[in-house]
Amino acid sequence: MVGIEEAYRAVSARDPRFDGWFVHAVRSTGIYCRPSCPARTPKRANSAFYPTAAAAQGAGFRACLRCLPDAVPGSPEWDLRADLAGRAMRLIDDGAVDRDGVAGLAAALGYSPRHLTRVLTAELGAGPLGLARAHRAHSARVLIETTPVPFGDVAFAAGFASLRQFNETIREVFATTPTLMRARAQRRGGPPPAPGAIRLRLPFRAPYDAAGVLAFLGARAVAGLEDVGPGHYARALRLPHGTGTATLRPEADHVSCTLRLSDLRDLGSAVSRLRGLLDLDADPVAVAEVLGADPLLAPQLARHPGVRVPGSVDPTEMLVRAVLGQQVSVAAARTITERLVAALGEPLAEPDGAVTALFPTPAALAEHARDVLPGPRRRAEAVRAIGEALGGGLAVHPGRDHDELRRDLLALPGVGPWTADYVLLRVLGAPDVLLDGDLALRRGAAALGLPDEPAALGDRARRWRPWRSYAGMLLWTATAPRIGGTT
Numbered sequence: 001m002v003g004i005e006e007a008y009r010a011v012s013a014r015d016p017r018f019d020g021w022f023v024h025a026v027r028s029t030g031i032y033c034r035p036s037c038p039a040r041t042p043k044r045a046n047s048a049f050y051p052t053a054a055a056a057q058g059a060g061f062r063a064c065l066r067c068l069p070d071a072v073p074g075s076p077e078w079d080l081r082a083d084l085a086g087r088a089m090r091l092i093d094d095g096a097v098d099r100d101g102v103a104g105l106a107a108a109l110g111y112s113p114r115h116l117t118r119v120l121t122a123e124l125g126a127g128p129l130g131l132a133r134a135h136r137a138h139s140a141r142v143l144i145e146t147t148p149v150p151f152g153d154v155a156f157a158a159g160f161a162s163l164r165q166f167n168e169t170i171r172e173v174f175a176t177t178p179t180l181m182r183a184r185a186q187r188r189g190g191p192p193p194a195p196g197a198i199r200l201r202l203p204f205r206a207p208y209d210a211a212g213v214l215a216f217l218g219a220r221a222v223a224g225l226e227d228v229g230p231g232h233y234a235r236a237l238r239l240p241h242g243t244g245t246a247t248l249r250p251e252a253d254h255v256s257c258t259l260r261l262s263d264l265r266d267l268g269s270a271v272s273r274l275r276g277l278l279d280l281d282a283d284p285v286a287v288a289e290v291l292g293a294d295p296l297l298a299p300q301l302a303r304h305p306g307v308r309v310p311g312s313v314d315p316t317e318m319l320v321r322a323v324l325g326q327q328v329s330v331a332a333a334r335t336i337t338e339r340l341v342a343a344l345g346e347p348l349a350e351p352d353g354a355v356t357a358l359f360p361t362p363a364a365l366a367e368h369a370r371d372v373l374p375g376p377r378r379r380a381e382a383v384r385a386i387g388e389a390l391g392g393g394l395a396v397h398p399g400r401d402h403d404e405l406r407r408d409l410l411a412l413p414g415v416g417p418w419t420a421d422y423v424l425l426r427v428l429g430a431p432d433v434l435l436d437g438d439l440a441l442r443r444g445a446a447a448l449g450l451p452d453e454p455a456a457l458g459d460r461a462r463r464w465r466p467w468r469s470y471a472g473m474l475l476w477t478a479t480a481p482r483i484g485g486t487t
Contacts, residue, residue: 007049010035017205017285019072023050025061031175032056037067051075054134055125062175063137065184070138073203074281084109085123088116089131090429091399093272097132098159098265099240108399136160137173139268144170144178145185146198149264151178157264196350198267202248202255204280207306210250212477213278216310219330219480220321222337224345227354236348236358237273238314239266245352246274255280260352276398276429279308287467291474294463296449300474307477309469312426315396317359319409319427322419323382324373336374340383343372362390382414398428425469434461434468444478 002010002021010018016036025032025048032053033039050056053063053070063069074093088109096105105128106113117127124131140158143149149157155166170178218228226235234247242263249256255278259270275281284306292298301307312318324340325333344360365387373380389412390396396405402424409420418437424430435441436454446452451460464471 004049007035008044008047011037011047012041014038014041017283019203019205020075020281023053023056023069024048025050025056025059030061031064032061032069033064034067034069034072037064037069039064039066050125052124052126052131052134053138054130057134057137057173058126058130063173065174065176068141070134070141071201071203073205074275076205076281076283076286084111084116084119087399087401088120088128089124090272091397092128092131092135093268094398095135095159095240095265095269095272096399097128098136098268102128108395108397110401132159133169134173135268137169139271140166140170140178141174141181142198142200142267142271143264144181146200153264154178157267159265159268196260198259198261200257200259200271202257202271202275202278202280204254204278205282205284206253207284208250208280209304209306209308210255212304212473213308213310214250215480216473216476217277220334222334222341223354224338224357225341225355225359234352234355235313236352236355237266237270238358239263239269239273241265243348243358244270245348245355246270247352248274248278260350262349273313276311277313279311279429282308282431282470287470290467291464291471297464297471297474300448300478304474304477307470307473309425309429309431309473311429314359315398315423315427316362316390319386319390319396319423320359320365320383322422322426323379323386323414325422326379326414326416326419340369340373344368360387362387366391378414382412385413386415396423396427400428402428402430425472430469432466432468434458434464434472436461438472440479441472441475444475444480447478448475450475 002018007022011024014036018035022035023032024035026042026046027048028042028046050059088105091105091108096108102113106116109116120131121127136159140154143154143157152163155163160166160169167178170176170181174181214228214233217233221228232247232249234245237244237246242261244259244261244266247258257274261267261270287307288301291301321333321337324336341357341359344364345357347357365383369383369387370380373383394408406420406424409415409423418435421433421435425433436457442452442457445457451457461468461471
């Protein structure tokens with residue numbers, strides 16, 4: 001978290017760049033806010049600062065209903081930090097505690113529950129249960145305000161054990177009742193949601209290179225699984241409790257999201273994964289300060305302010321697509337993947353326009369990949385082996401340790417350093433991975449006057465730390481209209 005004096009200056013300036021980095025609690029009112037809250041700035045002596053909303057709630061503060069401090073971009077620390085606290089936060093945001101309990105979260109991270117609780121309390125001001133409670137409160141608020149779902153169903157979907165616990169938490173966190181919260185949202189107006197749809201705003205830190213993200217995803221969009229059109233991207237989602245679809249439309253200060261879920265318990269996971277897909281929690285100012293200092297990279301950054309690194313909503317899918325994209329163009333990788341989805345993908349029970357199918361399961365890949373994939377036999381065998389490994393216990397998720405996951409991936413047949421690093425880039429959101437052996441990236445470097453030989457490019461890239469992943473995106477975009485590259 002930022003220092004106390006810097007935090008108070010940010011609050012005094014109502015600086016939106018710090019939203020999500022910390023929350024500002026006011027002792028005289030018992031309320032916590034986002035740093036950019038338009039309310040009158042309190043005296044310094046009445047201000048307290050917490051790294052998370054859960055920490056402020058644990059200290060007895062309730063959320064401001066004016067600035068909605070939970071409706072902000074997440075802290076970019078969770079991507080930048082590869083330590084235990086950062087990895088745990090990514091899994092908690094995905095709903096791991098609600099699904100598997102603290103013991104399950106600790107097991108996924110490779111630590112004891114006691115040690116995990118101690119680390120999170122020290123680093124984030126709250127243990128896993130407190131952090132999960134704040135996450136449940138946010139999910140409940142979204143369902144209360146954006147759907148007509150009965151409150152009993154909202155409580156269950158958000159992960160509460162009972163309607164009583166749900167009502168008590170809403171009163172403690174927001175100082176209101178679900179009925180009043182829904183009524184207030186209805187008075188604010190806006191179009192009613194379509195039947196079965198959840199509409200919400202996904203905030204980001206400006207600037208945001210929405211055109212670059214849509215171009216990247218659009219060039220790789222797989223028919224049936226994804227759909228791209230002017231100003232929108234849609235795709236199918238395989239989630240912990242069911243399936244769904246999402247349609248994303250970038251706006252001036254947020255991304256408009258329409259979700260259709262077969263199980264409302266997946267709301268938090270869906271939102272977390274979509275935020276990662278679009279890299280909405282990044283800090284573009286910090287990235288620009290480093291990359292803009294390189295005179296050869298700065299002009300490309302100026303053409304793509306707010307550059308982002310697209311992530312993934314499905315680690316299995318991303319690992320397979322990375323293997324299918326080795327040493328072929330984007331178009332060729334897309335064609336191969338479309339064939340795989342058409343043959344082995346699971347049809348959606350409720351298609352959403354052109355989005356009709358889910359990516360194949362590990363079991364389907366292990367059993368049938370060799371029968372449906374064209375081209376080199378070793379590629380089909382690699383996909384089959386991946387399906388078998390995933391079904392046999394290989395864990396690929398955003399909570400994995402960077403080095404341990406890379407080692408596990410390299411042990412798979414057909415997975416080399418490029419593929420492993422690409423998975424770290426897209427699945428873990430690793431901000432400091434440069435694929436300096438990638439042909440398209442090297443051509444982009446040459447187009448910008450940078451070294452295009454891997455060793456020399458790697459030497460130059462040291463000055464781009466800790467944002468080499470973002471530099472790589474700029475290099476890819478330098479020639480993206482003309483050539484293929486990575487999948």
